[in-house]
Amino acid sequence: MIPSGAPIATAAQMRAAEEAVFASGVSQDELMERAGAAVAREVARFAVGRPILILAGPGNNGGDAYVAARLLHAEGHDVILVATGAPAPGAAERMQALWQGPTSSLYAARPRPVLVDGLFGTGMTRPLDRGLAAVFADLVKQAEFVLSIDLPSGIDTDSGADLGAPRGIDVTLALGALKPGHLLDCGLERCGRVLLADIGIPVETGRRSVARPQIETPGVHSHKYSRGLVAVIEGAMPGAARLAAQAAMAGGAGYVVLAGDRPWSGGPDALVRREVRSAEDLTEFLGWDRIDAVVLGPGLGRDRRAEAYLRAAFAVPKPLVLDGDALTLLGGDAAAWLETRAAPTWLTPHSGEFDRMFAGQGSKIETTLAAAAATRATIVHKGADTVIASPKGAVRVLAGASPWLSTAGTGDVLAGLLAAQVVQEGKGVAPAEAAVWLHARAAQLAGPALIADALLMHIPQAVSECL
Numbered sequence: 425m426i427p428s429g430a431p432i433a434t435a436a437q438m439r440a441a442e443e444a445v446f447a448s449g450v451s452q453d454e455l456m457e458r459a460g461a462a463v464a465r466e467v468a469r470f471a472v473g474r475p476i477l478i479l480a481g482p483g484n485n486g487g488d489a490y491v492a493a494r495l496l497h498a499e500g501h502d503v504i505l506v507a508t509g510a511p512a513p514g515a516a517e518r519m520q521a522l523w524q525g526p527t528s529s530l531y532a533a534r535p536r537p538v539l540v541d542g543l544f545g546t547g548m549t550r551p552l553d554r555g556l557a558a559v560f561a562d563l564v565k566q567a568e569f570v571l572s573i574d575l576p577s578g579i580d581t582d583s584g585a586d587l588g589a590p591r592g593i594d595v596t597l598a599l600g601a602l603k604p605g606h607l608l609d610c611g612l613e614r615c616g617r618v619l620l621a622d623i624g625i626p627v628e629t630g631r632r633s634v635a636r637p638q639i640e641t642p643g644v645h646s647h648k649y650s651r652g653l654v655a656v657i658e659g660a661m662p663g664a665a666r667l668a669a670q671a672a673m674a675g676g677a678g679y680v681v682l683a684g685d686r687p688w689s690g691g692p693d694a695l696v697r698r699e700v701r702s703a704e705d706l707t708e709f710l711g712w713d714r715i716d717a718v719v720l721g722p723g724l725g726r727d728r729r730a731e732a733y734l735r736a737a738f739a740v741p742k743p744l745v746l747d748g749d750a751l752t753l754l755g756g757d758a759a760a761w762l763e764t765r766a767a768p769t770w771l772t773p774h775s776g777e778f779d780r781m782f783a784g785q786g787s788k789i790e791t792t793l794a795a796a797a798a799t800r801a802t803i804v805h806k807g808a809d810t811v812i813a814s815p816k817g818a819v820r821v822l823a824g825a826s827p828w829l830s831t832a833g834t835g836d837v838l839a840g841l842l843a844a845q846v847v848q849e850g851k852g853v854a855p856a857e858a859a860v861w862l863h864a865r866a867a868q869l870a871g872p873a874l875i876a877d878a879l880l881m882h883i884p885q886a887v888s889e890c891l
């Protein structure tokens with residue numbers, strides 16, 4: 425569970441935000457008191473009177489832990505604090521001095537029902553020492569409830585990579601902002617439920633967790649054209665395009681046309697069909713000025729005709745959603761294909777497609793941003809952690825969508841949902857954020873063992889929650 429619409433900051437961005445707060449006259453001790461108080465509040469809520477063991481690391485994460493221990497003890501909680509060693513000079517050391525209780529060695533710690541992990545936070549720079557990792561993992565395993573301060577110790581702040589964090593953490597209390605480590609890779613599965621504590625650090629990064637979109641109910645003057653016309657191009661596997669077309673309809677487009685050489689079979693009567701038998705036919709059809717967005721790729725195929733259809737779609741200056749086989753046809757030349765595009769484009773690769781299209785080092789956020797900049801397209805990099813990045817550097821991340829989405833056809837549904845938002849929302853990350861939220865919510869409503877066709881049935885309910 426991730427707070428929606430929350431800012432996402434790297435370790436460096438967090439430090440810069442903290443420095444700005446210090447420059448405004450707030451001391452590090454004050455900030456640490458706020459952080460520790462936020463920790464103590466959440467621990468008290470979950471501990472419900474059970475004995476508490478607090479782990480304090482060598483830095484400011486440990487400093488937060490000393491504050492929390494003092495406040496919990498003052499409220500009458502049964503608190504034992506253990507430390508990896510003497511705290512760093514400065515605020516953490518001063519907070520340790522205010523802690524009245526004993527500070528015994530972490531390595532002599534005995535398990536207790538409630539465990540608070542104040543070992544490391546955004547200062548994690550390398551894998552946990554194996555001995556420390558083993559002691560930490562055992563205390564986590566034997567606890568009934570575990571809360572990590574800011575980040576689970578053993579998760580890389582900026583990428584979510586595993587630096588030795590144990591499984592079994594129930595709650596992670598993020599301080600000031602989410603970090604990529606709460607949303608990506610191993611961090612997504614180790615954080616447990618992520619809560620966000622506002623401790624008075626303004627963080628402006630243009631990067632946020634996906635929020636529920638506001639969708640406008642059609643007005644009295646709305647009609648099928650004013651609500652947007654989406655053209656979905658059929659290819660070798662017509663079912664995929666039909667899924668995308670139905671998703672566009674359910675997602676709010678006023679008029680959806682399925683164009684292909686056998687478009688008549690399957691799907692609802694409300695889905696308009698148009699026979700297109702060649703790239704020339706397609707070019708002529710896409711010239712229709714009523715078309716507001718085009719979806720190409722679901723079930724397209726990868727043969728010469730598919731490539732000719734891709735060229736035809738590129739040639740018309742209409743907003744374009746490219747998925748599936750269209751992405752495979754672009755391959756590593758996506759930037760070259762897209763550099764002449766005069767209209768906005770969205771690419772919706774899953775990680776396999778993304779890795780074939782784009783080389784690059786760094787976190788999923790960094791590689792997706794680089795791909796968006798290189799292609800001047802908005803990229804929806806799908807996965808258990810879906811990262812949306814625009815060429816202008818905006819980022820939205822949705823983490824923790826239903827794992828049951830990992831089944832054929834759900835990507836086709838997302839492509840159709842995205843096109844429906846494009847014709848209503850405009851450009852950049854906004855339509856992608858709305859589509860990703862609707863897609864994840866429909867999956868939640870569909871429950872376990874969903875198939876893509878069932879996903880379609882739950883889109884209206886997901887939309888109704890956004891009105």
Ligand SMILES: NC(=O)C1=CN([C@@H]2O[C@H](COP(=O)(O)OP(=O)(O)OC[C@H]3O[C@@H](n4cnc5c(N)ncnc54)[C@H](OP(=O)(O)O)[C@@H]3O)[C@@H](O)[C@H]2O)[C@H](O)CC1
Binds near residue numbers: 442481543574
């Ligand atoms: N966000 C906020 O508003 C506030 C956050 N606070 C807390 O501060 C931590 C960040 O504190 P910091 O001191 O920068 O770093 P850590 O406490 O995470 O780590 C302490 C030092 O540990 C060393 N280190 C790093 N990795 C390892 C490792 N694998 N094994 C051993 N030691 C390690 C590293 O120092 P080195 O010199 O050894 O590299 C770290 O500096 C943040 O997460 C919040 O909890 C503030 O309290 C207030 C506001």
Ligand SMILES: [K+]
Binds near residue numbers: 485577
């Ligand atoms: K921690």
